[in-house]
Amino acid sequence: MIPILNRINELSRIERSIGLSDTEKVEQAELRTQYLQILRGQVFSTLLSVSIMDELGNDVTPKKLIDKKNANAQ
Structure with a gap:
């Protein structure tokens, strides 16, 4: 689980x-931004x-995806 998610949920309840x-x-805005960055990284x-x-x-x-894989592998 993503650690900041508990705090995001707590702020939402408040x-x-x-x-x-x-x-x-x-x-809350900063945590949501961080959360989205984490999710995008996972995807x-x-x-x-x-x-x-x-x-x-x-x-x-697609060649574009293969190029990204190769760039990340280096």
Whole structure:
């Protein structure tokens, strides 16, 4: 689990119940930005491990993805 997710959820509960202070609103925005960066990194890592095969078993992975895999491997 992503460590900052607990704090994001806590701030969300506070926001629904009593509202957030200005400081908490800033913290919430920063945490959400960090969370999205983490998720995008995970998706990117997953995509780098994907190969696309056609029905005949030929690798038809787009060149752009292959180039990214090679760049990341170095």
